[in-house]
Amino acid sequence: xxxxxxxxxxxxxxxxxxxxxxxxxxxxxxxxxxxxxxxxxxxxxxxxxxxxxxxxxxxxxxxxxxxxxxxxxxxxxxxxxxxxxxxxxxxxxxxxxxxxxxxxxxxxxxxxxxxxxxxxxxxxxxxxxxxxxxxxxxxxxxxxxxxxxxxxxxxxxxxxxxxxxxxxxxxxxxxxxxxxxxxxxxxxxxxxxxxxxxxxxxxxxxxxxxxxxxxxxxxxxxxxxxxxxxxxxxxxxxxxxxxxxxxxxxxxxxxxxxxxxxxxxxxxxxxxxxxxxxxxxxxxxxxxxxxxxxxxxxxxxxxxxxxxxxxxxxxxxxxxxxxxxxxxxxxxxxxxxxxxxxxxxxxxxxxxxxxxxxxxxxxxxxxxxxxxxxxxxxxxxxxxxxxxxxxxxxxxxxxxxxxxxxxxxxxxxxxxxxxxxxxxxxxxxxxxxxxxxxxxxxxxxxxxxxxxxxxxxxxxxxxxxxxxxxxxxxxxxxxxxxxxxxxxxxxxxxxxxxxxxxxxxxxxxxxxxxxxxxxxxxxxxxxxxxxxxxxxxxxxxxxxxxxxxxxxxxxx
Amino acid sequence: xxxxxxxxxxxxxxxxxxxxxxxxxxxxxxxxxxxxxxxxxxxxxxxxxxxxxxxxxxxxxxxxxxxxxxxxxxxxxxxxxxxxxxxxxxxxxxxxx
Numbered sequence: 001x002x003x004x005x006x007x008x009x010x011x012x013x014x015x016x017x018x019x020x021x022x023x024x025x026x027x028x029x030x031x032x033x034x035x036x037x038x039x040x041x042x043x044x045x046x047x048x049x050x051x052x053x054x055x056x057x058x059x060x061x062x063x064x065x066x067x068x069x070x071x072x073x074x075x076x077x078x079x080x081x082x083x084x085x086x087x088x089x090x091x092x093x094x095x096x097x098x099x100x101x102x103x104x105x106x107x108x109x110x111x112x113x114x115x116x117x118x119x120x121x122x123x124x125x126x127x128x129x130x131x132x133x134x135x136x137x138x139x140x141x142x143x144x145x146x147x148x149x150x151x152x153x154x155x156x157x158x159x160x161x162x163x164x165x166x167x168x169x170x171x172x173x174x175x176x177x178x179x180x181x182x183x184x185x186x187x188x189x190x191x192x193x194x195x196x197x198x199x200x201x202x203x204x205x206x207x208x209x210x211x212x213x214x215x216x217x218x219x220x221x222x223x224x225x226x227x228x229x230x231x232x233x234x235x236x237x238x239x240x241x242x243x244x245x246x247x248x249x250x251x252x253x254x255x256x257x258x259x260x261x262x263x264x265x266x267x268x269x270x271x272x273x274x275x276x277x278x279x280x281x282x283x284x285x286x287x288x289x290x291x292x293x294x295x296x297x298x299x300x301x302x303x304x305x306x307x308x309x310x311x312x313x314x315x316x317x318x319x320x321x322x323x324x325x326x327x328x329x330x331x332x333x334x335x336x337x338x339x340x341x342x343x344x345x346x347x348x349x350x351x352x353x354x355x356x357x358x359x360x361x362x363x364x365x366x367x368x369x370x371x372x373x374x375x376x377x378x379x380x381x382x383x384x385x386x387x388x389x390x391x392x393x394x395x396x397x398x399x400x401x402x403x404x405x406x407x408x409x410x411x412x413x414x415x416x417x418x419x420x421x422x423x424x425x426x427x428x429x430x431x432x433x434x435x436x437x438x439x440x441x442x443x444x445x446x447x448x449x450x451x452x453x454x455x456x457x458x459x460x461x462x463x464x465x466x467x468x469x470x471x472x473x474x475x476x477x478x479x480x481x482x483x484x485x486x487x488x489x490x491x492x493x494x495x496x497x498x499x500x501x502x503x504x505x506x507x508x509x510x511x512x513x514x515x516x517x518x519x520x521x522x523x524x525x526x527x528x529x530x531x532x533x534x535x536x537x538x539x540x541x542x543x544x545x546x547x548x549x550x551x552x553x554x555x556x
Numbered sequence: 557x558x559x560x561x562x563x564x565x566x567x568x569x570x571x572x573x574x575x576x577x578x579x580x581x582x583x584x585x586x587x588x589x590x591x592x593x594x595x596x597x598x599x600x601x602x603x604x605x606x607x608x609x610x611x612x613x614x615x616x617x618x619x620x621x622x623x624x625x626x627x628x629x630x631x632x633x634x635x636x637x638x639x640x641x642x643x644x645x646x647x648x649x650x651x652x653x
Contacts, residue, residue: 026567026611027567027568027611028611029610029611033567033608033614033615047565047570047614047615048570049572049634049637049638050570050571050572050638050641050642051569051570051571052569052570097568097569097570098567098568098569098570099568099569347644418633418634418637419637419642419643419644420642424634425634427637427643429642429643429644430643430644433644476632476633476634479631479632479633480633481633
């Protein structure tokens, strides 16, 4: 893992001191809320429905045990004993007091963490593949490049006041596990015909009120030009992006209104100026960052394959968990364990301080001290010997973290919604709780198979509803919650935005509507091998609409 | 006019508070003072301005309410959730608070 150098330490310490002073001045009345609000937002502090909320950055979703223990400690000491992992691989604390936040930031800096650029119109936390450095289908680890982007974008003077927030994601495997095509810039590591590493650059993706799938800007940018090309894109965006209307300020709108070809010309012209300058990455620098991310030494442990088979046959629940929650590691004697934060009736993405401590202990003991946060709001142990799976499972079972549901209908992505968020129009969590309860039977979930169900409590789409195979968007209509249903969205490879089924459903109807969609799928799929999204692509919307609505368009 | 109450967030911890009849700010929604005239609303707005200037509160706003069975109820769900806390508290209470 990357460790802070002197520059990192100095700038985080300086920011903690600066913001502590600002909080003191605000509490003393030397600053108005109007003056203070942009400052607190630049430090990840929001004011939500019930309290302040602190969003802490987890760069590219990678954590050490020590860092997770610190987050557990903060949840316990300054909050209400739990934290919420988000779809940007960050963590949010829902109940901190403003007066405590300087102390929290001080504590975070002790473990090389902070809340800088988790809000505001700047380059946000760079996200990446939560299986990076471990996945069997990976051809290059994206995290060194995410780290280079983090260092370059942190407090970047030119890009601290962009027209709107700017999100970047990087992947380096055959499967896009970071939804790069719904980012302002999506980077896909690849090799050209000579074996040289570089990136395909996708631009202009995003969700929110105007969802768009990113378009390919350039098929191959050599790795040494990563910062030059990224700078060229954001510089052109900073120059032309709209500042008169926040709803039209993202780069996706600029591309839509200006045209990709015209912008490409401008970006390429800017890149031609930049590419031989100081932004060119020396190989020595790339190598130095890469060294932080080398795969840990993993001893061969082939004897455990037989034992694992025996343990699985002896414990059906363990077998189900291995089947759903353990992915292939590049080392055949190891697996990647996803710890579900989606128990039946639970809050997607929430973990208690006790659970965080237990997971930190497991990571230290069994996963080379490494952890990941996925944008699906789960935790990941990236390097687990197959022989250690049973003891990990037993520990998770005793901690309420052994749900065997990764990739199933109860593995729901959901934003905090109206239970916490001041922007929300409707609740997300309660809908997620009801759906996970309705589909709590593991057999039934397995019958339904691979599916992604996402819920957002407002049009800002923090719950990624546009790219859920089934998406639910909560709105407010005549003082009540109403839920729009979308079908056919998809993140990752073959990215697509879901299509609205028709009229929305009340909070009493939405779970039944989801069940109708599922039953329709089960009745028309060609076999249990045909997933929901494949079936939807084959049969289209009409059959689902027919099942959901009567001839007048009213919900059945 | 519809009945209105004055609410805000407390500066130090962001906790929702409601202006009440004794001239202070309460953490209990049920203690909220009710304005039923435009003059009373003007008075609430002046109170809010003073409290903001004294650094007691932020984000003051008037909220529509009605009385049901002798109890005050906010018309919007958002304000009811602000008053009563997340609707998922049973889960949150299971955490090691």
